Amino acid sequence: MTLRIGLIGAGIMGADHARIFAEDVPGVTLQTICDADQNRARAAADASGAKHTGSDPLAVIADSAVDAVVIAAPDAFHAPLSLACIAAGKPVLCEKPLSQDVRECLAVLDAEERKGKRLVQVGFMRRFDPSYAELKSLLTRGELGKALIFHCFHRNVSPAYDFRAEMAISNSAPHEFDAARWMLDAEIATISVFRPPAGGAAAPVFMVLETTAGQLVNIEVNISAAYGYDVRGELVGEKGTASLRAPVNADVNLGLRQYSVYPADWRPRFVEAYRRQNQAWVNSVTTGKPNIGASAWDGYCSTAVAAAGVEALTTGRSVAVRQLARPRFYA
Numbered sequence: 001m002t003l004r005i006g007l008i009g010a011g012i013m014g015a016d017h018a019r020i021f022a023e024d025v026p027g028v029t030l031q032t033i034c035d036a037d038q039n040r041a042r043a044a045a046d047a048s049g050a051k052h053t054g055s056d057p058l059a060v061i062a063d064s065a066v067d068a069v070v071i072a073a074p075d076a077f078h079a080p081l082s083l084a085c086i087a088a089g090k091p092v093l094c095e096k097p098l099s100q101d102v103r104e105c106l107a108v109l110d111a112e113e114r115k116g117k118r119l120v121q122v123g124f125m126r127r128f129d130p131s132y133a134e135l136k137s138l139l140t141r142g143e144l145g146k147a148l149i150f151h152c153f154h155r156n157v158s159p160a161y162d163f164r165a166e167m168a169i170s171n172s173a174p175h176e177f178d179a180a181r182w183m184l185d186a187e188i189a190t191i192s193v194f195r196p197p198a199g200g201a202a203a204p205v206f207m208v209l210e211t212t213a214g215q216l217v218n219i220e221v222n223i224s225a226a227y228g229y230d231v232r233g234e235l236v237g238e239k240g241t242a243s244l245r246a247p248v249n250a251d252v253n254l255g256l257r258q259y260s261v262y263p264a265d266w267r268p269r270f271v272e273a274y275r276r277q278n279q280a281w282v283n284s285v286t287t288g289k290p291n292i293g294a295s296a297w298d299g300y301c302s303t304a305v306a307a308a309g310v311e312a313l314t315t316g317r318s319v320a321v322r323q324l325a326r327p328r329f330y331a
């Protein structure tokens, strides 16, 4: 069975998803690429061999020639379009975050539960990254003992668009919020947020999270790091530690120097994670077997943490994360 995909959004991530499906994921057809900017949709379709372009996302979702949907539109459209996919009974891979608004996430949970089928996977692709997976495996095998601390660093070269500190928490950090929940198999209980005044308006955001299992997670999100796209992580366990390794294509020796090169953004850094995520999603849709991908529940939880984080940033206080108990539907 060839899975016919409707891709909504042909910006940075939409164009890259089109490339991934065209080049790295067998058994799919890019049926339609939809974007308000038809030039962008056309360019992505030409580059990926998509059959059609469109400008109406609801028409793409309703199209009987579309079996499954990928949402790579701006954040504000993620939940509304996911709701349309649920109503149409179509599986959807929705880029993170599911929504920056907890109420919208709850509406998606409610719609999925009423539909009686889990149709939404949220694009927290780091679960599929080989290095994150190795750290998770070390924990699962008990080799590090109980996890105590998870150090996380998330550095962008420069803001992708009009980033404010809140966006570092509500758009970028959800990757770490989800990765921490998945890695430590615990919920986030509280979050504190700090910024170094010396950094001014572009100062990094530094967060300290406590989990419901008594662990600590610290997350630095710096969206103006300048030197390169750099995501790091170190697990501290009772018996030892384990750190993420970023893929490096070459160690260069030149002019009395040795160096390697940072990527400019997340796409090269997580190229394998995106490939595995997209392949796993297609396999789940075609076989009905679940994968390790994030559900709408996971999307809701990371947004609940982000909402508490924005409150902590604003108030300067540690904030308890307010979230529902996990419904049986998402057990």
Ligand code: ISE
Pocket (backbone or CB within 6 Å): 156, 160, 171, 172, 175, 266
């Ligand atoms: C972007 O949306 C991503 O998902 C990247 O992984 C992250 O590093 C970046 O800060 C976000 O804006």
